[in-house]
Amino acid sequence: MINREDYATKNTISGSMAYKEEITFPPVTRVSNAPVIIEVAVFGRKVGRVYMDSGSTCEVIYEHCFEKLNPTIKATRVNMKTSLVGFSGKCSWSVGEVPLEITIGEHPLSRTDSLNFVIVKSDSPHNMMLGRTAMQKIGIMVSTIRGAKKFHTKKGFGTVLSVGEAGEETKKAERTLTISKERIPSCDDTEEKIIVNDKYLEQMVTIGKQLPEHFKKEL
Known part of the structure; x- marks a missing residue:
């Protein structure tokens, strides 16, 4: 969990969050306590090991991942030190910030948005972390016990499964639910x-x- 020290709880995300259809998930077949780790595209390039963390108030890209980005993208980096507060309450500093265009899901059930990422120097096993800001702006709902997340698109619901075991269980449940619906005549x-x-x-x-x-x- 990483929080910006200057983050205020009164902050709101602009844009309409009113949707006609409510996001639903298939029944739980197997409960998981594993973290939700997904894959996203950064300016069209696939990036794995992206951690979904609803407890964090900012988006993070770890320095080892940032260094692998295209030099043109890296050039947009702003050398701004942002104070970050971790779970222990200890304050640390970022090594910069960078605006990135990320895409989640597969076309046509995908969403592309621009988000500001804090660059953190750490030996984390993850490449990036999406926090509450991303979830609110894109309209993401995460189900940890199912290892999946869903979001609204212009073509319907987009679903991204975790790369872990829980995601595979959800994939099987979704497939079973789809087959069941196909067998029910109208x-x-x-x-x-x-x-x-x-x-x-x-x-x-x-x-x-x-x-x-x-x-x-x-x-």
Whole structure:
């Protein structure tokens, strides 16, 4: 957990967060306490080991990952020292900040946004960390026990699974749910409208299409 010392709880994210559909997840088949680690694209280049941390108030790119970016991108770095407060309450300093364009998900169910990342010098096993700012701006909902995150796109819901074991379990659950839905016929396939009286053509009743003919006539 990393927090900017100058972060204020009253800060809000601009932009409309009103969506018509609510994000839902498949039923939990296996609970996981593993962290959610995903892959994103930074200016089109794939970057793995990105840690989702809702407890942090800023986005982080670790220096060892920053040094691997394109020189043109690295040139946008601002040598600004940002005070950071960790879980222990100890204050440390960043080695700069850089604006990055990140893409999550796969086209067409993807989102691309520009975020400001704090550059941190650390031997962390992760390359980047997305905190609350990114989650609020992009509209991400993370389910740790499922090892997955979902977000809104113009084409529907985007889903990104963790690279760990929990993500595989969620993938199986999503696949099972999709197959189950495909096997359920729609109302248009299972029902038909019947005219009861030829004098009143607008008055119809709906019955099951699969019923035997003699039973339909009796009804």
